[in-house]
Amino acid sequence: MPGPKRIVLLILDGAADRPDNGETPLSSASTPGLDTLARHAICGVHYPVGKGVAPESDLATLSILGYNPEEYYTGRGPLEALGVGLEIREGYEVAFRANFATVDPSTRRIIDRRVARSLTSPEAKELAKALDGMRLGSTGYARVKATIGHRAVVIIGDREHKLSAMVSNIDPAYERRGLISVAVRNPEMVLPRCKPLLSSKEAEYTCKLVDEFVEKAIEILDNHPVNLERAKRGLLKANAILLRDAGEKPPRLPPIASVLGLSPAAAIAEMPVEIGIAVAAGMKYYSVPPPTGNHERDLPVRLEATIKAYRDGHRFIYVHLKGPDEPGHDGDFEGKKRAIELIDKLFIQPLIELIDLNETAVIVTSDHATPWRVRAHADDPVPWMASWKGLSTSPGRFDEQTCLATGRTVEYGWQLLRSIAKELGVTQ
Numbered sequence: 001m002p003g004p005k006r007i008v009l010l011i012l013d014g015a016a017d018r019p020d021n022g023e024t025p026l027s028s029a030s031t032p033g034l035d036t037l038a039r040h041a042i043c044g045v046h047y048p049v050g051k052g053v054a055p056e057s058d059l060a061t062l063s064i065l066g067y068n069p070e071e072y073y074t075g076r077g078p079l080e081a082l083g084v085g086l087e088i089r090e091g092y093e094v095a096f097r098a099n100f101a102t103v104d105p106s107t108r109r110i111i112d113r114r115v116a117r118s119l120t121s122p123e124a125k126e127l128a129k130a131l132d133g134m135r136l137g138s139t140g141y142a143r144v145k146a147t148i149g150h151r152a153v154v155i156i157g158d159r160e161h162k163l164s165a166m167v168s169n170i171d172p173a174y175e176r177r178g179l180i181s182v183a184v185r186n187p188e189m190v191l192p193r194c195k196p197l198l199s200s201k202e203a204e205y206t207c208k209l210v211d212e213f214v215e216k217a218i219e220i221l222d223n224h225p226v227n228l229e230r231a232k233r234g235l236l237k238a239n240a241i242l243l244r245d246a247g248e249k250p251p252r253l254p255p256i257a258s259v260l261g262l263s264p265a266a267a268i269a270e271m272p273v274e275i276g277i278a279v280a281a282g283m284k285y286y287s288v289p290p291p292t293g294n295h296e297r298d299l300p301v302r303l304e305a306t307i308k309a310y311r312d313g314h315r316f317i318y319v320h321l322k323g324p325d326e327p328g329h330d331g332d333f334e335g336k337k338r339a340i341e342l343i344d345k346l347f348i349q350p351l352i353e354l355i356d357l358n359e360t361a362v363i364v365t366s367d368h369a370t371p372w373r374v375r376a377h378a379d380d381p382v383p384w385m386a387s388w389k390g391l392s393t394s395p396g397r398f399d400e401q402t403c404l405a406t407g408r409t410v411e412y413g414w415q416l417l418r419s420i421a422k423e424l425g426v427t428q
């Protein structure tokens, strides 16, 4: 039988977890759709960026799509900026992923690095407007754009002086190692100062602008009417902005078709960073509204976009669903299990009825583990499953322990698709 002609790659953000008395949200979730896919499948585990790396979503996703991060990664900030259509003036601007957060201005203690996920996008847009265009030093400036919930993009620039992305994170939850950031377990929640990651005048000057921006932002935000109103309603103030994952330019990627020879390629993604990755990889991005927090409302919309991409003839379709990650960060086992069950019920079950599984392989995995007991990204191995009607094998079900037990370990996420395509004999 010739191999599959098409691939649908489904990344369940943060769905992987750490077995606890044998159970994980994935293993305990009711997943008839994944169980059906498991009937004709192979599965294993992979290390999205490599052993010992607790990656952020962007780094992990870039790797899983087949791009070796060591060769291509340029920082999350530029991907977030690309995802919301912000250009970077290379050499004189540096883009950061940002979080609106709550701090105690007198002690710089971080009370909540996401404002308890209570900030609405309209509120964030108001606050971003108050910071956008801020002048820094004599020739520096900040460009600020709110994205989804507590998230934003901040571009620090200078009209005359060159800047550098080699600066530390102003966010204790993620530690910089060169251009990549890794999640920190139990970070000390105090607002840090910027440190140059290499001794260059550009990095030192960039840190000077960054520290000035962070300080001025607290003054502006703490007294902003949006926050005064929030405080009146007993809500946390969004009175600080954390910066992480500086980058000077988006990655220059060979088109995704060069990874597996499958084109055209499409992407259905809901967060700016994954949209940025899709654009950088030359995929046709099928726009969906931002997540509303109501999975019952959001998932059918994502399914509809996926089926449209399929019917438009795309041979590689990358779908990124955010659901399970947030309850993982919030230490919510049941919430994470529920998010997985809803993806199965409202996305996977209808999907496999609407596509041809004789010609299409469905690959399901996660970008990283967000173990609910850890409440952060972790470096655990991540399960993957490749399902196709031409396979006569079955792992029984798709979960962390079943896929670990097969012994099919892929050392680096960027090798995953190629190894699956080879084993299934994907038709170029």
Ligand SMILES: O=C(O)[C@@H](CO)OP(=O)(O)O
Pocket (backbone or CB within 6 Å): 056, 057, 099, 114, 151, 173, 325, 329
């Ligand atoms: O954006 C998010 O959902 C997460 C992970 O990418 O970041 P943070 O932990 O800052 O909320």
